[in-house]
Amino acid sequence: MLNLFFFLSRRYQRRWLYPLISVVMALSLVLGSPQVTQARPWFDLIFRGVQILQLSNISNREEIQIGQQINQQLVGSEIQLYRNSEINRYVDQIGQRLAQESSRTDIPYKFQVVNDKNINAFATMGGFVYVNTGLLTAADNEAQLASVMAHEIGHIAGRHAIGQMRQQAIAQGVAAAAGLDRNLAVQIGVDLALRRPHSRQDEVEADELGLDTLQNAGYAPVAMVDFMEKLLKKGGSVPTFLSTHPATSDRINALERAIDPARSNVGDGLDTNAYRSKIRALL
Numbered sequence: 001m002l003n004l005f006f007f008l009s010r011r012y013q014r015r016w017l018y019p020l021i022s023v024v025m026a027l028s029l030v031l032g033s034p035q036v037t038q039a040r041p042w043f044d045l046i047f048r049g050v051q052i053l054q055l056s057n058i059s060n061r062e063e064i065q066i067g068q069q070i071n072q073q074l075v076g077s078e079i080q081l082y083r084n085s086e087i088n089r090y091v092d093q094i095g096q097r098l099a100q101e102s103s104r105t106d107i108p109y110k111f112q113v114v115n116d117k118n119i120n121a122f123a124t125m126g127g128f129v130y131v132n133t134g135l136l137t138a139a140d141n142e143a144q145l146a147s148v149m150a151h152e153i154g155h156i157a158g159r160h161a162i163g164q165m166r167q168q169a170i171a172q173g174v175a176a177a178a179g180l181d182r183n184l185a186v187q188i189g190v191d192l193a194l195r196r197p198h199s200r201q202d203e204v205e206a207d208e209l210g211l212d213t214l215q216n217a218g219y220a221p222v223a224m225v226d227f228m229e230k231l232l233k234k235g236g237s238v239p240t241f242l243s244t245h246p247a248t249s250d251r252i253n254a255l256e257r258a259i260d261p262a263r264s265n266v267g268d269g270l271d272t273n274a275y276r277s278k279i280r281a282l283l
Contacts, residue, residue, distance in 0.1 A: 058162055060107050066182070067126020070189040071110070074124070078194060082115040082133050084281050091131055091149075094142065098150050099127075101216035103209055104157035111149070119231065120239040123152040124193045125161040135239075137282050140230070143223030143269025147214055150224075151241055154209030160202040164192050197240060207251055211258055220267035221259045228252050 058066075075081060082088070095111030102109075109127040117134040124130075129152045131145075139145040155161065168188050169180050198206070207224075215221050231239065232248045242248050269275075276283065 063159075063162065064107055064126040066185055066189060067124050067128050069186045070124045070126075070193060071128050073186065073190050074130075074193060075112075078190065079130065080115045082113040084113075087133075087136070087279060087281055088113050090278050091136070091145075094146050095129060095149055095153075098146060098153055098213050098217045102153050102157050102213050107156075109153070109156075118239070120241065121148050121152050122193055122240055123155050123161070124189060125156070125159070125165075127156055129153065129156070130193075133282055136279050138231070139227060139275070141223065141270050141272050141275045142278070143214075143219045143267065144227040144230075145275075146217070146219050146269055147210065147224035147227055148241055150214040150217070150219075151206050151210035153213055154206035155198065155202065157209050157213075158202065158205050160198055160206065161189065161192060163202070164196060164198070165189060168192065168196070203251065204254065207255060208258070211255060215267070218267055219269045220265050222264040223269060225252055225255050225259070225264075228255070 091113050092111045095109060099105065099109040107127045109129065111129045111131065113136070114130050114132045116132040117137075118132055119134045119138045120132045121135055122130050129149060131149060135148060136145060139148075165180075165185060165188050168191075169184070172188075211221060211224055214224060228242065228248055229252060231242060232252070242251075
């Protein structure tokens with residue numbers, strides 16, 4: 001009987017001891033850092049620890065999960081997807097061909113067509129890329145379309161959305177030493193996807209990574225320059241992927257320096273008629 005008492009006693013001690021140790025460790029983490037903000041009291045973060053995201057050390061699995069939640073909100077209320085199966089299949093084929101040659105192949109990629117006549121494309125964390133129907137009709141050939149998609153894949157490869165999210169959370173005062181509330185992370189991610197241009201450094205890196213991906217996938221690299229020049233001459237509002245920081249002309253010059261002139265037209269995707277046949281449902 002006495003042995004049974006000690007067995008039960010140790011059992012209940014373990015049940016209470018381990019959670020208590022977890023709370024103490026979380027408390028020491030929060031109180032030990034000078035970066036705690038007033039927006040999220042330490043006790044709130046501790047008792048909601050399962051919802052806290054460490055942006056400084058986010059795993060692929062966490063990034064994909066956040067990307068999926070951002071995508072759910074975007075598709076649910078912010079954007080309208082274009083439902084033509086032929087067009088979607090075509091865009092996905094191009095995207096998967098590019099993704100296989102990306103510098104980051106450790107996550108799955110999902111490519112979706114947005115029913116929007118504006119010339120634009122954007123990406124969110126976790127491998128989600130969105131291409132407007134307006135971009136498809138504005139491109140002269142498949143290589144030009146692929147060049148924009150490769151640029152967006154470059155943002156994902158560079159994990160730029162994560163860096164932006166961290167900066168935005170700090171600016172809004174919602175980041176704490178223990179991390180960022182998961183729900184807030186999703187809200188910030190949706191806002192970044194729709195309304196926040198990338199920094200100069202991010203755009204330059206996405207151009208560099210995108211050009212490498214485009215060429216490695218077998219597309220003619222000149223298409224990236226050609227499409228930027230076409231949109232620059234077109235005028236009007238500048239698409240997100242042609243952020244004015246840096247200026248489009250500077251980006252074009254940098255790309256021209258990076259492309260071997262002898263091989264600028266070497267590769268797939270320059271046949272305009274073949275491309276128009278693929279997107280005939282939009283024309």
